Amino acid sequence: MEILTQPWPWYIAGPIIGLMVPIMLLISGRQFGFSENLRHICASCNVANVEFFNYDWKAKGGWNLMFSVGVILGGFIGGYLLANPDPVELSAAAIEKLQGFGLTNFDGFVPAELFTWGALQSNPSLWAVLGIGGFLVGFGTRYAGGCTSGHAISGLSNLQLASLIAVIGFFAGGLLMTYLILPNII
């Protein structure tokens, strides 16, 4: 039971995540990539009849949408039923920097001071943080043609130069946010 509640080291979890790529190809020639689901959801309710979303989303994305429902359930099992009771074991250096951001609570997976309904109630500007963050992820991932799974893992596994460029972009944006923007907004 212990092994199901404790966090797994990178050298166990990483290779299992990597196995998703060949497993999906072998099941039915599908390419591992999660953000396509956001497009399929748009296609399922394409109110403005945008041509980019005019396709048979059930045929093209049914498998991936089922995968995404499974991902929610997997989160429930791994993060709720079998949750790790201890905080994430962050490095001391990272904790010090996050304390510099003004954070004091390092329990759970996400900072309770930012990403809980209670925090949103006491600081309504956090709605904008979550809303804008999600928008940037959704817009950026489709513009770039993939997310962490589609580009960083699927694409780099297939030695795609395009994915390498995209991952460099992911880091350019991420570093800009972490070093220059986040310290000033939280």
Added chain:
Amino acid sequence: MRAKDLITFFILGIFFGFILMKAEVISWFRIQEMFFFDSFHMYGVIGSAIVVGAIGIQWIKKSNVKDSDGNPITIPPKDPKQVTRYIVGGSIFGLGWSLIGACPAPMFTLVGAGATVFVVPILTAILGTYVYGLVRHQLPH
């Protein structure tokens, strides 16, 4: 889609969501730690995933193995000439990834794990995707 495939991918999704939780890659804290370069953890997860994925793909290509329906497996290449979309789109994605500490799959996982505020970024990510579909012809790729 046949029911068999839908069930298979549903189970695979459960498995994937579980692994994401145990790897802690869905943690906002871990994402910041990665961008601080203060821990090898995230690089180890992503790096070892790529190595295993690459070995799997090479094996599939070399062995000419068929998928479970007996169809040949082809992986369409991504066009490396569209540099602008990857750099600009990737950077926009990166800004959001760091801000909320979650890329698309982790948003879904976090909701399952009880961090239900992440329905907010899921909805705006869908909106962002829709807006991209609306304006994509005006954007440089």
